[in-house]
Amino acid sequence: MSTAHSLVYLLAGLVSVFLFSAYRRRRVRYPPGPKGLPVLGNLFDVPVDYPWIGFCDIGKQHGSDVVHFQVLGTHLVVLNSLQAVGDLLEKQSNVYSDRPSTIMLDELSGWSRSWVQLDYGERWKEHRRLFHQNFRPSAIPQYHAKQAKAARRLLRFIVDSPERLVEHLRFIVGAMVLDTVFAFDVKPGDPMIKLVENAADTAIETIAAGVWMVDVIPALKYIPSWFPGARFQRKAREWKKQVDGLFDIPYGHFKESMRVGDAKPCFMSTLLSNVDDYEDLAQTEEMFASLAGVSYVAGSDTIVSTLATFVFAMTLFPEAQAAAHIALDDVLKGKRLPEIEDREALPYITALLYELLRWHPVTPIALPHRTSADSYYQGCFIPAGTNVFGNSWAILHDPTLYPEPHRFRPERFLRADGSLNPDARVPVEGFGFGRRICPGRHFAQDMLWITIAHVLAVFEIQPVGDASRKVDPEDVEQYFTPRFVSMPKPFECRFRLRVAEGLIPSGDLDQ
Numbered sequence: 312m313s314t315a316h317s318l319v320y321l322l323a324g325l326v327s328v329f330l331f332s333a334y335r336r337r338r339v340r341y342p343p344g345p346k347g348l349p350v351l352g353n354l355f356d357v358p359v360d361y362p363w364i365g366f367c368d369i370g371k372q373h374g375s376d377v378v379h380f381q382v383l384g385t386h387l388v389v390l391n392s393l394q395a396v397g398d399l400l401e402k403q404s405n406v407y408s409d410r411p412s413t414i415m416l417d418e419l420s421g422w423s424r425s426w427v428q429l430d431y432g433e434r435w436k437e438h439r440r441l442f443h444q445n446f447r448p449s450a451i452p453q454y455h456a457k458q459a460k461a462a463r464r465l466l467r468f469i470v471d472s473p474e475r476l477v478e479h480l481r482f483i484v485g486a487m488v489l490d491t492v493f494a495f496d497v498k499p500g501d502p503m504i505k506l507v508e509n510a511a512d513t514a515i516e517t518i519a520a521g522v523w524m525v526d527v528i529p530a531l532k533y534i535p536s537w538f539p540g541a542r543f544q545r546k547a548r549e550w551k552k553q554v555d556g557l558f559d560i561p562y563g564h565f566k567e568s569m570r571v572g573d574a575k576p577c578f579m580s581t582l583l584s585n586v587d588d589y590e591d592l593a594q595t596e597e598m599f600a601s602l603a604g605v606s607y608v609a610g611s612d613t614i615v616s617t618l619a620t621f622v623f624a625m626t627l628f629p630e631a632q633a634a635a636h637i638a639l640d641d642v643l644k645g646k647r648l649p650e651i652e653d654r655e656a657l658p659y660i661t662a663l664l665y666e667l668l669r670w671h672p673v674t675p676i677a678l679p680h681r682t683s684a685d686s687y688y689q690g691c692f693i694p695a696g697t698n699v700f701g702n703s704w705a706i707l708h709d710p711t712l713y714p715e716p717h718r719f720r721p722e723r724f725l726r727a728d729g730s731l732n733p734d735a736r737v738p739v740e741g742f743g744f745g746r747r748i749c750p751g752r753h754f755a756q757d758m759l760w761i762t763i764a765h766v767l768a769v770f771e772i773q774p775v776g777d778a779s780r781k782v783d784p785e786d787v788e789q790y791f792t793p794r795f796v797s798m799p800k801p802f803e804c805r806f807r808l809r810v811a812e813g814l815i816p817s818g819d820l821d822q
């Protein structure tokens with residue numbers, strides 16, 4: 312394709328976007344939002360860094376909990392309140408449950424193989440049904456031993472090299488997910504971990520790069536990768552190789568271990584035991600590979616970031632940490648490590664976990680949903696194809712739901728006698744909304760609970776350097792990364808051992 316052709320495509324694309332949006336603007340009333348520029352619309356109004364805060368500010372400026380943007384012809388609506396999320400993502404979930412797809416992410420980089428990207432419909436329902444069967448609350452206890460093994464590994468790693476905390480978190484969580492899905496027993500440095508980690512990073516990189524020209528002018532996808540300026544094609548080809556590896560390589564290894572009779576019980580063995588229920592083998596295998604690969608992508612960074620947030624929070628809030636120590640010592644007497652069965656006796660740890668999920672949700676604006684049909688809300692038009700963000704952070708910091716929302720106070724979930732308050736709102740919004748709410752949330756919460764209980768039973772986490780500075784609770788977000796999956800920026804801390812070192816399992820923990 313010549314440069315002249317590309318310019319014609321570019322011009323035609325921009326003119327049609329302009330004409331279409333000008334036509335729609337004259338006829339309909341969208342929810343309130345910044346006015347925007349011709350053609351580009353609100354391209355420069357959509358907050359890129361800390362969008363969860365920016366969207367709240369824009370909502371306040373326009374006196375509305377529902378805000379509308381139009382970027383290069385695409386509509387975007389942000390819901391900043393529980394009411395709006397309930398009215399649209401939950402009560403109208405038949406219309407509000409598709410996913411946006413982009414050419415760069417889905418088509419060129421291969422993420423269309425992820426079932427998270429599927430629109431609401433029969434294929435999505437079948438994936439979701441199989442996932443739910445294996446990750447609903449009653450199915451989770453089968454994974455507890457694997458989760459406890461990961462937590463115990465972490466204790467040993469922290470004793471040996473506390474300065475590599477995030478690296479250890481990535482390993483223990485990644486290994487635990489591979490163990491859950493495939494019963495693989497991976498060691499630090501295993502290439503399988505690197506493979507799935509790298510692939511997962513491509514999704515974050517694609518999203519973090521912002522708007523790709525190929526998503527504005529779809530015709531660009533036909534430009535060959537050697538063409539000057541087609542760097543996106545080369546990047547996409549490299550990413551696609553990694554993404555295909557994520558879906559194909561671990562699944563291929565598992566099938567081989569089944570063939571030689573080495574496979575152990577796990578999520579994949581359960582799926583494959585039902586393979587004869589399906590007619591189309593190739594399609595069924597693709598579905599199983601997607602279920603497996605997505606578990607890693609959706610489950611690893613989210614848990615790692617939440618655990619990093621936990622350690623960071625403990626450096627800032629010594630009172631909460633001290634209360635957790637008292638509760639743990641009362642039950643464990645410094646003589647044993649916690650078990651998930653201790654949960655009933657340790658409501659403070661559960662309250663601390665809830666407060667963590669509320670105080671800084673790891674995906675503060677969840678994942679976008681897309682509308683599959685036109686709809687109206689409060690007299691305003693929301694067209695089919697609108698990308699809709701539920702602002703989890705805004706809801707979890709709404710003072711009418713959580714008084715003094717910027718304070719870290721696990722006690723808000725407890726009664727005066729220290730038991731869990733059944734009337735307190737569990738902060739589930741960090742896991743998304745409606746029919747697309749995170750189906751891994753029960754698994755994630757048990758893994759978080761058991762890891763937090765282990766770390767606090769064994770260590771006191773102390774601030775070092777910057778972290779010991781007095782932090783303004785209203786201004787705490789600046790210490791977190793500003794994009795889609797948000798974790799603490801690098802910080803220093805010290806781990807002081809509170810129990811005899813002999814309590815920490817050594818070696819490679821095969822049980």
Ligand code: HEM
Pocket residue numbers: 426427428439442605606607609610611613614617673674677678679680741742743744745746747748749750751752754755
């Ligand atoms: C702290 C941990 C986690 C957080 C905060 C989290 C958060 C989220 C959020 C915000 C969504 C989007 C929901 C929506 O569209 O409204 C989501 C979707 C999803 N999550 Fe999680 N997640 C976590 C852990 C996990 C784990 C451990 C797994 C798997 C084992 C998992 C599997 C999924 C899947 C498959 C989806 C897509 C569901 C769909 O599109 O129907 N997540 N998660």
